[in-house]
Amino acid sequence: MGNLDGYIVDLKGVTDDTVSYRWQVGNDFFSAVQGPEIKQGLLDVALRVKQTSGAYELEFQLKGEVEVSCDRCLEPMSCPIEAQNTLKVVMGEEYADNGDVVTVPEKDGTINVAWNIYEFAALQIPLRHVHEECEQSLSDSSEGERSDPCWDALKKIVNK
């Protein structure tokens, strides 16, 4: 893993005011995170940290574009990202992540949000991502299958 120390949020440093962070994550970020789906991209990330009755609310805003590979031709294709996600963080004995709430050890009082940023971006990628022109060639070829040689042979038999 590359250096992702820049994405450490110091929760203990958050007083009752809101603390804001802002990052521009690019190809270095995606190669450091080593996520399975996104290899490249450029995103503006804004984070607002609010303290609310013993918990911290982390509001992420992501906007930009990432590159994924097309399901059909495997060539890169860009995918626009615009997302808003909230993560709830509490202090506890040891690190735990149950999906909705992340517990961070009180002695550290920090959380590295690099992976969270990656995941929020990855969530925006449609399950099936195909270039428009690849989608086109797919429907062309399926039309071709309807008059395939086997079907023609069968028609000849029926006509006899």
Ligand SMILES: [Zn+2]
């Ligand atoms: Zn394609």
